[in-house]
Amino acid sequence: MTRNTLDPFDGLGPLADLVQALKRLPGVGPKSAQRLAFHLLQHDRQAATDLGQALLTAVRDVQHCARCNSFSHTALCPICSDTRRNASVLCVVETPADLAAIEATHTYQGYYYVLMGRASPLDGVRPESLDWPKLATRLDDGEVREVILATNFTNEGEATAVFLTDRIRKQGVKVSRLARGVPIGGELEYTDPTTVARALLDRRPLGADPE
Amino acid sequence: MTRNTLDPFDGLGPLADLVQALKRLPGVGPKSAQRLAFHLLQHDRQAATDLGQALLTAVRDVQHCARCNSFSHTALCPICSDTRRNASVLCVVETPADLAAIEATHTYQGYYYVLMGRASPLDGVRPESLDWPKLATRLDDGEVREVILATNFTNEGEATAVFLTDRIRKQGVKVSRLARGVPIGGELEYTDPTTVARALLDRRPLGADPE
Ligand SMILES: [Zn+2]
Ligand SMILES: [Zn+2]
Numbered sequence: 381m382t383r384n385t386l387d388p389f390d391g392l393g394p395l396a397d398l399v400q401a402l403k404r405l406p407g408v409g410p411k412s413a414q415r416l417a418f419h420l421l422q423h424d425r426q427a428a429t430d431l432g433q434a435l436l437t438a439v440r441d442v443q444h445c446a447r448c449n450s451f452s453h454t455a456l457c458p459i460c461s462d463t464r465r466n467a468s469v470l471c472v473v474e475t476p477a478d479l480a481a482i483e484a485t486h487t488y489q490g491y492y493y494v495l496m497g498r499a500s501p502l503d504g505v506r507p508e509s510l511d512w513p514k515l516a517t518r519l520d521d522g523e524v525r526e527v528i529l530a531t532n533f534t535n536e537g538e539a540t541a542v543f544l545t546d547r548i549r550k551q552g553v554k555v556s557r558l559a560r561g562v563p564i565g566g567e568l569e570y571t572d573p574t575t576v577a578r579a580l581l582d583r584r585p586l587g588a589d590p591e
Numbered sequence: 592m593t594r595n596t597l598d599p600f601d602g603l604g605p606l607a608d609l610v611q612a613l614k615r616l617p618g619v620g621p622k623s624a625q626r627l628a629f630h631l632l633q634h635d636r637q638a639a640t641d642l643g644q645a646l647l648t649a650v651r652d653v654q655h656c657a658r659c660n661s662f663s664h665t666a667l668c669p670i671c672s673d674t675r676r677n678a679s680v681l682c683v684v685e686t687p688a689d690l691a692a693i694e695a696t697h698t699y700q701g702y703y704y705v706l707m708g709r710a711s712p713l714d715g716v717r718p719e720s721l722d723w724p725k726l727a728t729r730l731d732d733g734e735v736r737e738v739i740l741a742t743n744f745t746n747e748g749e750a751t752a753v754f755l756t757d758r759i760r761k762q763g764v765k766v767s768r769l770a771r772g773v774p775i776g777g778e779l780e781y782t783d784p785t786t787v788a789r790a791l792l793d794r795r796p797l798g799a800d801p802e
């Protein structure tokens with residue numbers, strides 16, 4: 381059933397402004413914006429106030445970490461401030477969420493560089509437009525011996541990795557990529573053929589297990 | 592593929608606060624909240640600022656119209672302020688969006704009363720808890736001769752209409768309900784049987800067309 385398209389909050393000043401502002405959130409259409417505004421004002425004004433303040437505070441205080449480029453409200457983020465980590469390895473990820481995914485493994489002790497995006501030729505984002513120069517500068521100091529490219533295994537992530545590999549090698553730094561393969565718990569029957577093919581190609585020699 | 596559940600913004604102060612605040616929006620889970628925060632801070636800080644200010648302004652300024660109970664930032668909303676409307680008819684709707692749907696027909700000249708909700712026994716909202724007393728007071732002045740119940744034709748809307756019908760009749764005011772039937776452009780073959788049955792029951796006599 382189609383719904384009426386007249387804006388019910390039209391001409392209602394601050395309410396109309398709120399609906400307009402909500403519509404600018406990605407994935408929020410006119411109807412969702414109205415529903416959100418109605419919900420907040422009718423049932424949860426405290427949430428509306430908290431969100432309003434959180435937005436203004438975040439916009440004011442959250443910038444990028446001077447070293448890893450991730451979000452931070454301090455000049456250096458907690459990870460970059462931790463001097464006990466291994467400065468010879470640098471893991472390059474697309475977003476702070478990807479950084480968190482690596483941290484969650486509790487197996488990586490190096491530092492990070494967050495591209496804050498990915499090359500996406502279809503969307504007009506060329507690899508050159510990534511926050512790449514900041515990474516190049518960082519590699520210049522010679523401390524980093526290996527860059528682990530942990531961009532996603534999507535077309536965009538792969539294109540980004542290819543672009544960065546060339547440039548990083550030119551700076552004389554070793555480059556590696558996360559291994560592709562059958563996920564832990566994965567059954568071959570249900571794993572897509574490209575992944576299985578890659579796992580076959582990247583097969584690892586096993587040492588003899590002495591009994 | 593399942594994604595990592597570690598909060599990437601954990602311990603990041605204002606950013607973590609923003610993600611928490613976004614999670615309180617209905618329909619926004621932890622992953623959406625992260626994606627929204629990332630999008631706003633990385634790509635659209637102006638939208639974040641505008642939304643933050645719109646939320647705080649709306650919470651401060653938007654209250655309920657003293658007469659119709661709809662949202663308004665003035666004591667009386669534009670419709671209730673319009674003295675040219677027909678004061679003998681009052682249309683009762685669930686939400687401001689429903690009011691807008693009636694206004695969009697450009698065929699109704701009376702005033703409104705907005706319940707700002709519906710009876711929903713399953714969610715623990717009893718009919719008695721609606722903004723009903725304010726409506727009763729309004730009917731007391733004797734100006735309204737007919738109340739048109741325009742709550743939705745859902746279980747909740749019907750239950751609300753039944754509840755209100757009894758009470759309004761006791762005040763000596765005529766009650767009517769929006770007609771149910773086959774929608775304009777609707778084909779019987781594709782209309783649900785309950786609607787067709789209702790249309791049959793509520794059939795209207797047609798005058799003879801003189802040729
Ligand atoms: Zn950092
Ligand atoms: Zn009003």
